[in-house]
Amino acid sequence: MIRIQKEKHIELIVDVLTKIGLTSEQAQMASEIMNYADVRGIDSHGLILLNTYIDRINKKIIRKNPNYKWDKKSEIISVLDGDHGMGHFMGHLAMREAIKIAKEKSLGLVLVKNATHYGASGYYTELAAKHKMIGFTTTNTMPLMAPTGGAERILGNNPISFSIPRQNEDPVILDIASSVVAAGKLILVNQKNEIIPEGWALDKEGNPTTDPNEGYEGGGTLLPIANHKGYGLALIMDILAGVLTGSGYGKNVGHSDIGFVMMAMDVDQIMPKEIFNKRLDSLISMVKSTKKGNENNTIYLPGEIEYLKKKEREQDGILINENLYKEIEKLTLDLEISIDNYFS
Amino acid sequence: MIRIQKEKHIELIVDVLTKIGLTSEQAQMASEIMNYADVRGIDSHGLILLNTYIDRINKKIIRKNPNYKWDKKSEIISVLDGDHGMGHFMGHLAMREAIKIAKEKSLGLVLVKNATHYGASGYYTELAAKHKMIGFTTTNTMPLMAPTGGAERILGNNPISFSIPRQNEDPVILDIASSVVAAGKLILVNQKNEIIPEGWALDKEGNPTTDPNEGYEGGGTLLPIANHKGYGLALIMDILAGVLTGSGYGKNVGHSDIGFVMMAMDVDQIMPKEIFNKRLDSLISMVKSTKKGNENNTIYLPGEIEYLKKKEREQDGILINENLYKEIEKLTLDLEISIDNYFS
Numbered sequence: 001m002i003r004i005q006k007e008k009h010i011e012l013i014v015d016v017l018t019k020i021g022l023t024s025e026q027a028q029m030a031s032e033i034m035n036y037a038d039v040r041g042i043d044s045h046g047l048i049l050l051n052t053y054i055d056r057i058n059k060k061i062i063r064k065n066p067n068y069k070w071d072k073k074s075e076i077i078s079v080l081d082g083d084h085g086m087g088h089f090m091g092h093l094a095m096r097e098a099i100k101i102a103k104e105k106s107l108g109l110v111l112v113k114n115a116t117h118y119g120a121s122g123y124y125t126e127l128a129a130k131h132k133m134i135g136f137t138t139t140n141t142m143p144l145m146a147p148t149g150g151a152e153r154i155l156g157n158n159p160i161s162f163s164i165p166r167q168n169e170d171p172v173i174l175d176i177a178s179s180v181v182a183a184g185k186l187i188l189v190n191q192k193n194e195i196i197p198e199g200w201a202l203d204k205e206g207n208p209t210t211d212p213n214e215g216y217e218g219g220g221t222l223l224p225i226a227n228h229k230g231y232g233l234a235l236i237m238d239i240l241a242g243v244l245t246g247s248g249y250g251k252n253v254g255h256s257d258i259g260f261v262m263m264a265m266d267v268d269q270i271m272p273k274e275i276f277n278k279r280l281d282s283l284i285s286m287v288k289s290t291k292k293g294n295e296n297n298t299i300y301l302p303g304e305i306e307y308l309k310k311k312e313r314e315q316d317g318i319l320i321n322e323n324l325y326k327e328i329e330k331l332t333l334d335l336e337i338s339i340d341n342y343f344s
Numbered sequence: 345m346i347r348i349q350k351e352k353h354i355e356l357i358v359d360v361l362t363k364i365g366l367t368s369e370q371a372q373m374a375s376e377i378m379n380y381a382d383v384r385g386i387d388s389h390g391l392i393l394l395n396t397y398i399d400r401i402n403k404k405i406i407r408k409n410p411n412y413k414w415d416k417k418s419e420i421i422s423v424l425d426g427d428h429g430m431g432h433f434m435g436h437l438a439m440r441e442a443i444k445i446a447k448e449k450s451l452g453l454v455l456v457k458n459a460t461h462y463g464a465s466g467y468y469t470e471l472a473a474k475h476k477m478i479g480f481t482t483t484n485t486m487p488l489m490a491p492t493g494g495a496e497r498i499l500g501n502n503p504i505s506f507s508i509p510r511q512n513e514d515p516v517i518l519d520i521a522s523s524v525v526a527a528g529k530l531i532l533v534n535q536k537n538e539i540i541p542e543g544w545a546l547d548k549e550g551n552p553t554t555d556p557n558e559g560y561e562g563g564g565t566l567l568p569i570a571n572h573k574g575y576g577l578a579l580i581m582d583i584l585a586g587v588l589t590g591s592g593y594g595k596n597v598g599h600s601d602i603g604f605v606m607m608a609m610d611v612d613q614i615m616p617k618e619i620f621n622k623r624l625d626s627l628i629s630m631v632k633s634t635k636k637g638n639e640n641n642t643i644y645l646p647g648e649i650e651y652l653k654k655k656e657r658e659q660d661g662i663l664i665n666e667n668l669y670k671e672i673e674k675l676t677l678d679l680e681i682s683i684d685n686y687f688s
Contacts, residue, residue, distance in 0.1 A: 073614050074450035076420060106418035109451060111614070134584075149641035150634035162580045172583070174576040206637020226569035232518040232646040235631065236506045239516070240478075243623045244614060250630040270417050270455070270588060279587045286594040287579065290494035293550020297493035302576040 002325045003317035004343055010035045012328070012342040013050060019335045020057055021064045026086040030119075033088040037120040038318045041309035044184045045120040047320065051327055053086075053117075061256045062086055062116045068093070076105045079245065082115035084256045091118035091137075092127070095262040099131045102264040111240075112260040113247040117141075122175035122303065125163030128264040129171035132273065135163040136263040138237040143251045145179055146221040147235070148228040151206025153221055154251050157182070158237035163303075165267060167277040172284075173303030178234040179222040186216035199223060237261075346669045347661035348687055354379045356672070356686040357394060363679045364401055365408045370430040374463075377432040381464040382662045385653035388528045389464040391664065395671055397430075397461075405600045406430055406460045412437070420449045423589065426459035428600045435462035435481075436471070439606040443475045446608040455584075456604040457591040461485075466519035466647065469507030472608040473515035476617065479507040480607040482581040487595045489523055490565040491579070492572045495550025497565055498595045501526070502581035507647075509611060511621040516628075517647030522578040523566040530560035543567060581605075 004012070010031045017027035030053070038046030056062040066085025072078050078097060082090035094110040101108025118124070121137050128135025141156030157179030164172040181200050189196050190212040198208045201215025201222050209215050216222070224230025240261050242249030247259030267276050290299050313319075320328070325343075332339040348356070354375045361371035374397070382390030400406040410429025416422050422441060426434035438454040445452025462468070465481050472479025485500030501523030508516040525544050533540050534556040542552050545559025545566050553559050560566070568574025584605050586593030591603030611620050634643050657663075664672070669687075676683040 077450050077609075077614060079614070106421050107451065107453060109609075134588075146637070147631050147634050147643050149636060149638075149643045151637040152635040154630055154634050160577075164580065164583050172579070174580050176570075176573040176576060180570065202637065206635075206641075225573055226520075226524065228644075228646075229520040229569055232520060233504075235516070235646065236508065236518050238627065239508050239624065243620065243627055244478075244611070246615065249623065250627045252630075265421075265453075267588070270421060270423070271590065276587065279593065280583065283579075283582065283587055283594045286498055286596075287491050290491050290498050291496040291550075292493060293490070293495040293546065294493075297550075299491050299493045300572075302572075302579065 001319045001321055002343060004320055005317045006035065006039055006314055008342040008344075009038060009047065009318055013047070015337055015341075016050065016054070016331065016335060017057075019337060020054055022057060022086065023065055026066075026089040029089040029092045030086050033092070033119045033123045036123045036126075039310050039313045040120075040122075040306035041313070042120050042122075042306065044182055046318075047328070048324055049117075049119070051331065054331070056116065056255055061254075076101055076107055077109045077111070080110060080112045081246075082112055084114055084116060087116040087118035087258060087260075090115040091124050091260055091262070094260060095124040095127050095135065095137070095264065098262045098264040099128055099133060102133055102266045103131070106269040107265045108263070110262045111245040112262070113245040114256070115247070115258050115260060116256055117258060118260055120175065121159045121161035122163070122173045122306070124262060125161045125175070126171060126173055129163040129165040129173070131264070132165045132268060133264040133266050134165070135161075137161045137261060138241050139258060139260045140238045140241040140247070140249065140253050141258070142253060142255070144183055144222045145224050145231065145234060146202070146206070148224070148231045151202060151204065151221065152251075155231070155234045155238055156253060157222055157224070158234045158241065160233065160237065164280065166280060166284075167273070170303065170307045172301050173306070175303070176225075178224055178230045178237065180225055180230075181222070183216050183222060186212040186222075190217065345663045345665055346687060348664055349661045350379065350383055350658055352686040352688075353382060353391065353662055357391070359681055359685075360394065360398070360675065360679060361401075363681060364398055366401060366430065367409055370410075370433040373433040373436045374430050377436070377463045377467045380467045380470075383654050383657045384464075384466075384650035385657070386464050386466075386650065388526060390662075391672070392668055393461070393463070395675065398675070400460065400599055405598075420445055420451055421453045421455070424454060424456045425590075426456055428458055428460060431460040431462035431602060431604075434459040435468050435604055435606070438604060439468040439471050439479065439481070439608065442606045442608040443472055443477060446477055446610045447475070450613040451609045452607070454606045455589040456606070457589040458600070459591070459602050459604060460600055461602060462604055464519065465503045465505035466507070466517045466650070468606060469505045469519070470515060470517055473507040473509040473517070475608070476509045476612060477608040477610050478509070479505075481505045481605060482585050483602060483604045484582045484585040484591070484593060484597050485602070486597060486599070488527055488566045489568050489575065489578060490546070490550070492568070492575045495546060495548065495565065496595075499575070499578045499582055500597060501566055501568070502578045502585065504577065504581065508624065510624060510628075511617070514647065514651045516645050517650070519647070520569075522568055522574045522581065524569055524574075525566070527560050527566060530556040530566075534561065
């Protein structure tokens with residue numbers, strides 16, 4: 001494993017994305033949000049995706065210089081047409097606008113269409129929490145799951161994220177996919193020639209499988225959480241993020257017509273923040289002091305494990321595996337950027 | 345099994361609740377929503393709860409004549425203090441207000457505090473769908489689940505319901521609890537002296553159990569869907585419905601200080617309804633025509649099984665089991681109501 005410091009990780013991504021021609025504002029935001037993920041141990045949404053994004057930029061699936069447009073639907077709802085620009089930038093812009101609306105109107109809702117992959121959902125809801133707001137986001141994704149009873153990829157494992165602001169404490173951040181596990185997990189198990197537990201995926205005929213290849217790369221479908229419940233959640237999220245925004249939906253979602261939903265609610269306009277904070281602290285203290293099933297168990301709040309990782313990585317740097325380092329080495333070499341500027 | 349016709353089922357509940365002193369407006373609404381549940385095969389939320397509600401009314405946990413009050417927080421957010429009145433009435437009032445706000449402002453949010461059990465969540469979101477709106481509701485409930493790693497009832501199996509209006513078709517209605525199964529299911533299995541699968545519940549020490557009694561009536565905890573994901577959803581729903589509304593929360597939620605959230609969004613103010621309907625129909629046709637895992641499988645939309653049951657029961661009547669019939673017989677006798685008025 002090789003270490004890269006948090007600030008250098010950001011610089012590296014900005015320099016690479018700017019060099020290939022992405023606007024500086026898009027490069028900055030993609031970098032910040034990929035950094036958010038890697039610092040918190042959400043490695044599936046960080047540096048590991050850089051080559052994928054570059055490939056999509058080169059193929060014009062992601063536009064280097066999008067001409068994004070706003071369409072105000074009401075005092076509290078706006079739609080952002082991302083013109084196929086970088087999802088991270090559009091997502092940030094959208095949540096910032098939702099927060100701005102909420103500041104004035106108590107609640108703001110922004111729908112985004114024609115965008116691309118936005119990375120870690122938690123980034124956007126955390127942004128709302130930083131403004132003392134409750135945040136919500138979802139996005140649709142490439143189809144990976146079948147409706148219950150089916151054997152064909154129709155719905156993404158569309159995530160749901162909520163954040164709750166706290167006083168003097170990290171916010172509560174829920175960020176969950178609607179599949180039991182991420183596709184990346186099956187790829188990883190497959191690389192190790194191991195098997196997966198039943199309940200993670202079906203093969204392409206719709207049968208339960210313990211073969212990670214049949215479950216994903218071989219054309220299978222990921223299983224939704226709690227069967228019909230996860231299927232239902234994924235469908236509703238697709239209706240909100242895909243159908244209602246004006247973006248792609250269902251099995252037709254492509255890498256360049258992804259939709260998002262961003263919502264912010266200003267706590268202080270609903271309940272004085274001193275009272276809200278006191279009540280929230282009291283609930284959280286009930287949760288944290290729950291009698292444990294086993295004395296070695298720890299009761300974590302949603303997002304807490306990621307904050308613990310953040311503390312560690314902000315101090316010690318982000319760990320990159322050998323393969324990823326080699327990829328980055330090749331990438332920087334091709335772009336005539338000196339990798340020594342970042343890893344030292 | 346004994347049959348009761350839909351209209352008679354409504355009359356029976358209205359007559360009983362009015363006789364024990366509930367205001368007519370509360371009795372009407374409780375009856376309508378319990379009927380909604382029984383007609384759709386959601387038997388856990390229908391007539392079976394009548395005695396429970398009466399007991400709570402007699403014990404003044406539910407107020408016969410509540411002095412409910414509105415508190416407008418912004419142009420789009422209102423809080424309803426239910427003054428411990430019948431949850432169904434307060435829930436209906438709240439969703440109606442959310443719809444009214446949304447009609448004018450594109451989106452309406454109503455928080456309810458100091459209410460009681462509101463029955464089937466789907467009723468409220470369906471109401472939004474009838475007004476061509478997307479509806480959302482949640483409520484907190486008695487504590488039944490532990491946070492992941494715990495062995496104590498801290499959180500309710502707080503439900504999530506969304507509805508999506510359709511043109512000339514039943515709306516899509518998702519209505520799911522955040523536990524793998526309902527507590528009632530464990531009671532039922534226990535009565536039959538059968539065992540439950542692992543994954544439904546933990547015993548009171550936090551160990552996996554297949555004994556339905558240890559899992560519920562003996563003091564265990566229901567398991568949340570998808571472990572930490574369901575725990576996280578239940579916690580967020582409690583923060584919204586309990587902490588933010590000003591109601592009970594966590595392990596302190598009681599039968600008379602339950603909170604709800606009701607949200608309605610006017611589709612037509614976001615996307616012209618012709619376009620929305622066409623896009624939604626296209627997504628639903630992808631879902632319904634998914635290649636099946638087994639030719640005997642049926643792909644259902646969320647809420648579809650309940651609509652099929654509704655068709656059947658509106659024609660043939662609602663089936664009541666012998667035990668429930670005897671309970672109702674005793675109840676009507678005590679209240680000097682002739683049961684023959686309803687079952688004939």
